[in-house]
Amino acid sequence: NGIGGNAVGGPGGDTGDAGETNLLSMLIASRDPGSDLPALSDEELVDQAVTMYSAGTETTAGAVNWALFLATTHPAVLARLTAEVDSVLGGRTAGWDDLPQLTYTRQVLAEALRMYPPGWFLTRQTEQDAELGPYAIARGTVIAYSPYLISHLPDLYPDPERFDPDRWDAHGGQPQVPVTVFGGGARKCIGDEFSLIEGVLMLSSLLSHWHVDLHRRTLSSPRLPQLTLNPGPMPATLT
Incomplete structure (x- = not known):
């Protein structure tokens, strides 16, 4: 799911579909234990999504490339x-x-x-x-x-x-x-x-x-x- 339009909270925004199991939808649907308010603000949702995207792509890709380099040179x-x-x-x-x-x-x-x-x-x-x-x-x-x-x-x-x-x-x-x-x-x-x-x-x-x-x-x-x-x-x- 992309981030933009009504994908993240705000007036008329998506509150998270219980049938969705992707990370962003689960973050949107999460609620504060002491209330029914969203657990994360729009800014925090964006921060979490960007962190998961950047940490889960470049780092893993780099590690796999190093493994390929080292294996093929040995x-x-x-x-x-x-x-x-x-x-x-x-x-x-x-x-x-x-x-x-x-x-x-x-x-x-x-x-x-x-x-x-x-x-x-x-x-x-x-x-x-x-x-x-x-x-x-x-x-x-x-x-x-x-x-x-x-x-x-x-x-x-x-x-x-x-x-x-x-x-x-x-x-x-x-x-x-x-x-x-x-x-x-x-x-x-x-x-x-x-x-x-x-x-x-x-x-x-x-x-x-x-x-x-x-x-x-x-x-x-x-x-x-x-x-x-x-x-x-x-x-x-x-x-």
Whole structure:
């Protein structure tokens, strides 16, 4: 659903159709627990919709592109990844029921997130006085940190510059995700698991239908500073 006209509140505006299950309609239909008034103002509805759109497209697309880049530049990984995709999907598009069988695909995506987290620079504000190592941090201080740098610390990830999806081998369980990539606390990314599901389905579906041959000599570096850490142009031949 678009935002405009009567799509969002106001006189004569849409109050949300109980039969609709898209995100915007559910936000419009939400009500304050203490009254029958809308829970969100028009401005808040727009903010929520824009946030979900921007956070759910560029970041996931960037992570999948990094996974494609890393897999195609590591032949052993690509062979194992495509073998899993071919075995599970057999040339079709991935669906929800395929997720438990796409474990190595998720490992590849998790390792791409570690090496190139979309949110490479984040901030948090302290709610009380705290100590960080030898530093005294007063309440209300804004702390800036980089998931990219943390994901490349050798104390956390031995040989951090090596692309190794087996770091996330859960031995039959569900692979975890790199620390700090989705933030933490009350402001932790609300779409963390959703983005992983979306990324696995997207990556496996692409490889199910296409052979990706990157033109490695023409790859460009990421452009910084920008909001997300996405690769530059990635010329490729798809067959």
